[in-house]
Amino acid sequence: MEITYTLDNLQQIADKILTNAQNKYFLFYGDMGVGKTTLIKALAKQLGVTDNISSPTFSLVNEYESTDGVIYHFDFYRIEDETEALDMGIEEYFYSDNWVFIEWPEKINKLLPDEHTSITLSKNKNGSRTLNILPVK
Secondary structure (H helix, E strand, C coil), X not given: CEEEECHHHHHHHHHHXXXXXXXXXXXXXXXXXXXXXXXXXXHHHHCCCCCCCCCCXXXXXXXXXXXXXXXXXEECCCCCCHHHHXXXXXXXXXXXXXXXXXXXXXXXXXXXXXXXXXXXXXXXXXXXXXEEEEEEC
């Protein structure tokens, strides 16, 4: 599924993504500054998170309470190899049956859950964004 959107209709896009979700594991691909964290904020808000949501660039993971359970938000931009993710106990997060949103998943390819949804974001010249959603089973 391909969707082009602007910030004005971001919440509707987040609702559409969650309504069509086939699992709770989302991998976000795209260049720096393309809007991965902004989209994750919209998804978390749609799930009922009222906390301030920010990128866990230095902590690697942020945890949020939602009306639909716990959300784990990962940002692996700064890790050097997959061992760092293993050392933090990544498998426990991945197999907890909670929502998992991962920025820079390409840094931990071998550790990713088999079942997940890949979302690739790109920025258009007019300022809008295009996302491609690909569920993997």
